Amino acid sequence: MPYRAALAALERRRREEIVVTTMTSSRVWAHVTQRPELDLSFGGCMGKASSLGLGLALGQPDRRVWVLDGDGSLLMNLGTLVTIAQHAPANLTHFLLENGVYEVTGGQPVPGAGTVDFAAMARAAGYRAAFRFDALDALEAGLERALAAPGPTFVTLVVGPAGALPASPGGPTRPARSTRQALAELRALLATSA
């Protein structure tokens, strides 16, 4: 399914969730987000977006956290599936944008592209629920059920490469922020809303 359309389907169902993005998902999410103050783009150490999301979920158990991971990223930190499952935060949904390639480096295939079943791995690691959607209509039909499941939940979204996007994100206007700024602003926001 189209990468951007898949993320737009998520955004339409988003309420107060913190959304952690990384690599290509950061670039695409900037075009669909309506709540940039609750977004964290985290590409500083590839593979660790889900670990950051776990820390947020454990520290803010009353707030839902979404992680928009990539397959290349997850492959760098597969142990995270077991770590997350062990701590079992009910407020964490771990999305995987599976496009089969390292898109930021030119589209080279990731190891195991097209053969690895990440949702099955997550289920075997101990996630409470795991889903896999490879078409937009199936995602639209099944996403509410996936989001309603007690976490940790794993949701594979089989997508094509994001490709080129318009230069300007289409979401609410907001000055570009560094990861450092975004982290500090989110910390302040969470402190005031506690």
Place this chain on the structure above:
Amino acid sequence: MATQGVTAVRSDRPGAPGAPGAAETALTAAGVLATLKRCGISHVVWLPDSEAGFLYEALRAAPDVALVPVCREGEAMAIALGLTVAGKRPAVVIQNTGFFESGDSVRGAMLDTGFPFFLMIGYRGWKAGAPMTDSAGVYTDPVLTAWGIRAYLVEDDGDLPRIEQAYREAQDSARPVAVLIGREYR
């Protein structure tokens, strides 16, 4: 930049292990846990090792400090970052070998983010008063110095104030600061 090698804070006080006239002393789990509580530590993100393994039972039994085991040390820095952004006060407890493995996470989740981080690093290879032959120990001080991470050696309960010192420095500098645990599990 606050850079200081481990050698500057080695246990040179009278009675420390390896010091002239040293008595048999110990770093106790109760002492470490009480110190962490005084610092307000809420979560211990860790992967057990030979130097910090003795803390496990005490941490597991502590109702007000959550234990967060990880599969690989590099996860710990990003988890600690998330906890910090969420308003918690984590400590990261790993071995020096895992610290080496975690380089990109130390950089991307700690040094680049501008938050305070407190690390307790098992000092594999360190033995008071003996030449260091294990490369894990040999490279610890140079790597910490290269990252600009101050570190304090903790070998027995007499060194516990160094834990609080390191924690305060992390808070004041909004950077990672470490203690090196020079106590082998027996």
